[in-house]
Amino acid sequence: MKDFWGYRPAARHTAGTDLTGYQVDAIDGRVGKVDEATDEAGAAFIVVNCKPWLFGKHVMLPAGTVILVDGGREKIRVALTKDQIRNAPAYEPAAHRDDTRYRTTLSTY
DSSP: OGGGGSOOGGGOOOTTOOOTTOEEEETTEEEEEEEEEEOOTTOOEEEEEOTTTTTTOEEEEEGGGEEEEETTTTEEEESSOHHHHHTSOOOOHHHHTTOHHHHHHHHHO
16 A cells, blocks of 8 residues: 555656646546645655536545656646546545545545
8 A cells, every 4th residue: 555655656756846736637637736745755645626627626646646747737647537536535634634544445445
């Protein structure tokens, strides 16, 4: 599970890069923008604000789902479909940011 919470080497993510505001694209289209991101070893993730596509929904995506970070275009591509993201457990910062059970649920989803 630890590798799931780290960026893939092929994703070209540079530690310390602020990904806030980057557009996030699923395999089959745009899903939103990054509201929050971390590159903490073994616990890295991005939080995607899916508005206006999914009104008011935020999702936490483990860094292992990121397949490309394009810093020049400020875009991130993830290895998930829009349906997978739509059906992912909703993210509530106050309740889920440091919740181990929530992360386990995500990694098995």
